[in-house]
Amino acid sequence: EPEVTQTPSHQVTQMGQEVILRCVPISNHLYFYWYRQILGQKVEFLVSFYNNEISEKSEIFDDQFSVERPDGSNFTLKIRSTKLEDSAMYFCASRFSSGGHTDTQYFGPGTRLTVL
């Protein structure tokens, strides 16, 4: 069964460093998302991406964040200068289309980001 994959599973970085989190969405999916979950808290929406552009973003997704689909398979989240409060689990998700049974977002296993 196709699934969303994410690398690395755990990333440790120093405050102020740039990190890139990588995702490979399900191959025929068209919509891509990033969410984050601070330890023990709820899952929060960061950004959605469709047709090579951001379609929606939350207040959390400020100028320190960017997303990119550099090729036909990868979808990346870059944090330019990490802060301690960026420590969280970051989930990538994808879905095929809108409406009907294809509306469901399928999540990757997550990347745990630890900022020291």
Place this chain on the structure above:
Amino acid sequence: AQKVTQAQTEISVVEKEDVTLDCVYETRDTTYYLFWYKQPPSGELVFLIRRNSFDEQNEISGRYSWNFQKSTSSFNFTITASQVVDSAVYFCALRSSGTYKYIFGTGTRLKVLA
């Protein structure tokens, strides 16, 4: 405003007991979608079910069942004859038409004791 409330922070049951996880949602949209996801200790988010606002039919899948009631804005999840492997955090989520994002509740941690 859109909101999902899972008032039960943590529930503990003994194996084979039935358990219901509550989810109450708020949205002004007439078309919306509701979801349940399971997050086991390993951390991934596993899709369980999706419901459209125009389909109030309840659903049963094995030991899992879902009760969707628009009149009370609730989408509750029942596990029958719970098992230790059901131990996880369960999230309810809402997506309204016109937006791409899911709004998640705070989750309910279910502990099933042997």
